[in-house]
Amino acid sequence: MIDWQLNQIRKEIILAPQRQKVVVAGRRWGKSILSVMWLLHGELKPQERRWFVAPTYRQGKMVIFPLLRSVFRQWQGATINESELSIKFENDAEIAIKGAEQENNLRGATLDKVVMEEFSYIKPNVYEEIIYPMLTTTQGETLFIGTPNSFDHLYDYYLRGQSDDSDWKSWQYTTVQGGFVSQEEVDKAKTTMDEVTFKSEFLADFVSTGNRVAYNFDRKIHVKQAEELSPNLFWGIDFNVDYMSAVLGCEYSNGSIHYFHEIRLSNSNTEQMAIEMKKIAPNVNVYPDSAGSARSTTSNRSDHMILTDHKYNVIAKKANPPIIDRINALNRMLKDANGKIRMTVDPSCTYLIKDLEQCQRDRAGKIEKNKDISLTHALDACSYYIALKHPIVKKTMMNQQW
DSSP states (O other), X not given: OOOOXXXXXXXXXXXXXXXXXXXXXXXXXXXXXXXXXXXXXXXXXXXXXEEEEESXXXXXXXXXXXXXXXXXXXXXXXXXXXXXXXXXXXXXXXXXXXXXXXXXXXXXXXXXXXXXXTGGGSOHHIIIIIIHHHHHTTTOEEEEEEOOOSSSHHHHHHHHHTSSOTTEEEEEEOXXXXXXXXXXXXXXXXXXXXXXXXXXXXXXXXXXXXXXXXXXXXXXXXXXXXXSOOSOEEEEEEOOSTTEEEEEEEEOTTSOEXXXXXXXXXXXXXXXXXXXXXXXXXXXXXXXXXXXXXXXXSSSSOHHHHHHHTTOEEOOOSSOOOHHHHHHHHHHHHOBXXXXXXXXXXXXXXXXXXXXXXXXXXXXXXXXXXXXXXXXXXXXXXXXXXXXXXXXXXXXXXXXXX
């Protein structure tokens, strides 16, 4: 049941006189419901155009269009166009869903009201160069809304809303303040993600990780010798010619991981790596790059087939998870939102330690691969296991965009 009540928070935002409004809120706060209510507020005049711009067309179709359809299904004089994701009215007014990734399809129209949904994940030029000029003729209004993603353009607009600019106003709310999710549920989420992600997703804080991939890694905390190794051994492997990397770890009954041996080969192949691995730990589970099921570094057999021929039990899904999910899972093991440490590294694993300290993220938040080809391989090898065995759990509470 969708709560369409105009509570005090929604009323304040919707009725505020500023043309540019910025709402920063945690997951499940009710952002999408507010967006629809704001977009529909006020008389829909002849030939008026109101858009809802999502990061992708698919997101708009899956999340927002069902909400609009539920409002106008019984509305006389409203025609719902499922293929165009639009609703047209007898006075030639229109409300439509758009995807920000299709920039060329956004140009040309005059607009009166626009929602920029999850604005952190929309390129800033989409608004500045395309949407804003379309609002100037009508002196149209914009609602920027989203969950923080470091100090990006959403943060810049939020600060503008906190300034003396009379055209701008901004608000900031935690997930619990939305009324859809209890504090108890939010507290449970602390064990499923790292501290930085938790603060961003649920507390709606603007937090920075710098550009480090393993931003929770601290040599003083995570580098240590284990008093005792668990018999539950596993290999993680990253396939390359230069460099091919494998890391050997063990998992304890409490779910913590310790990496204690690494192999790094130059100008090599999977066959040679398998031989080296067997000298250290044969016949244990291997968690490799999923892409190795379809290709090989040098052989007509796939990388996974070569490992299987060497009596290794290869465990991998058909495709790797999104890189950002793998990064978040790694950082959650290094330190979750409750401060719990579940991953350590032996001092002898110098390549892995170097990767954890020095690997950087690119502008898209993914692992930077081009600046130093000696980096990232050991980090990839260790994180394939984590992403498969200890993934970020995307519960329904996290997926709902309300």
